[in-house]
Amino acid sequence: DAGVIQSPRHEVTEMGQEVTLRCKPISGHDYLFWYRQTMMRGLELLIYFNNNVPIDDSGMPEDRFSAKMPNASFSTLKIQPSEPRDSAVYFCASSRLQGYGYTFGSGTRLTVV
Amino acid sequence: GIQVEQSPPDLILQEGANSTLRCNFSDSVNNLQWFHQNPWGQLINLFYIPSGTKQNGRLSATTVATERYSLLYISSSQTTDSGVYFCAVENYGQNFVFGPGTRLSVLP
Numbered sequence: 001d002a003g004v005i006q007s008p009r010h011e012v013t014e015m016g017q018e019v020t021l022r023c024k025p026i027s028g029h030d031y032l033f034w035y036r037q038t039m040m041r042g043l044e045l046l047i048y049f050n051n052n053v054p055i056d057d058s059g060m061p062e063d064r065f066s067a068k069m070p071n072a073s074f075s076t077l078k079i080q081p082s083e084p085r086d087s088a089v090y091f092c093a094s095s096r097l098q099g100y101g102y103t104f105g106s107g108t109r110l111t112v113v
Numbered sequence: 114g115i116q117v118e119q120s121p122p123d124l125i126l127q128e129g130a131n132s133t134l135r136c137n138f139s140d141s142v143n144n145l146q147w148f149h150q151n152p153w154g155q156l157i158n159l160f161y162i163p164s165g166t167k168q169n170g171r172l173s174a175t176t177v178a179t180e181r182y183s184l185l186y187i188s189s190s191q192t193t194d195s196g197v198y199f200c201a202v203e204n205y206g207q208n209f210v211f212g213p214g215t216r217l218s219v220l221p
Contacts, residue, residue, distance in 0.1 A: 033209075043199065043211040059208065089154065102146065104156035 004105035006092050012111045018080040021108045024073055025094030029103070034067055034077050035091040037107070043091075049075065050098070082112045115140045115204045117212035125218045126190050134185040134215045136200030144203035145176055147185050150214070151196045159185070159198075190219045 005024040013019050025032045033048040047057040052069045060067070064083070069075040079086055092105045116139040126132055136145075147159040160167050160174040162183065167174055171190075176183040187194055197214040204210075 042213055043201075045208050045210075056208065091156065093156075100144070100161055102148075102158050104148075104158075107154055107156075109154075 004092055004094050004103050006090075006105035006108050008108060009106065010109050010111075012113065013082055015083055015112055016081045017112075018078065019082045019086075019110060019112075021077040021090050021092075021110070023075045023077070023092030023105060025075070025092070026103055027073065029094035029096050031095045031098050032069060032075050033093040033095075033102070034075070035093065035104075037089045037091060038087075046077070079110075082110075084112045086110060087112050114208070115142070115202060115210055117200060117202055117210055119198075119200055119212040119215050121215060122213070123216045123218075125220065128190060128192060128219055128221050130190050130219075131186070131188045132190060132217070134187070134198050134217075136183040136185070136202075136212055138181050138183075138200075138202050140204050141178065141181070142202040143205050144209070145183055146201050147174055147183070148199040148201060148211075149194075149196050150199065156199075187217075190217075192219045192221055195219045 007022045030051050034046040035043050037043045046059045047067045049069045067077045089107045089109050091107045093102045095102050118137045120135045145163045146161050149157045162174045162176045164176050164178045171188045173186045195218050197216050199214045200212040
């Protein structure tokens with residue numbers, strides 16, 4: 001298995017632009033999670049899906065952030081418009097059972113200038 | 114929400130030494146996991162251990178749920194053990210919460 005695949009690995013964008021981060025979970029994993037990691041706030045859960053349905057999006061910082069999971073093998077996290085304070089590493093993780101056996105992707109390092 | 118503390122925040126060891134990392138949490142949990150983030154940023158799941166003791170090679174972990182703490186033991190440390198170790202907990206349907214981490218540096 002190739003693990004959880006995220007793209008791009010690095011993204012540099014200008015303030016105000018739309019940013020889309022992508023994630024392919026491990027096949028057969030019913031749960032998908034999006035996390036953000038910053039020096040100030042550590043690892044924060046943004047949103048998670050079960051069987052492609054968003055279950056808890058209370059960690060999404062504001063309306064500029066949205067996430068979708070159109071099918072079991074693909075999810076996106078979109079920021080529109082992006083701001084410098086969105087700069088962080090965004091991780092996607094998947095698991096077969098809720099909260100058990102997390103597998104993280106390699107992350108996307110986002111820099112908004 | 115549940116609070117997670119980890120100690121020490123930083124740890125420097127000579128290769129071959131043993132260490133103990135601690136995770137304290139403020140409420141009962143149904144899920145506790147230890148993760149290692151290597152110097153390249155990759156997060157690896159080490160243990161799922163809401164209670165009891167588990168061992169995997171040079172690493173072992175113990176969670177005493179009634180006293181709200183967990184310990185991660187690293188024996189005969191190697192330079193490849195360097196990185197940040199995170200404890201993460203879930204409190205019965207609440208969000209999975211990560212601790213601030215312990216940054217470990219193992220010197221050759």
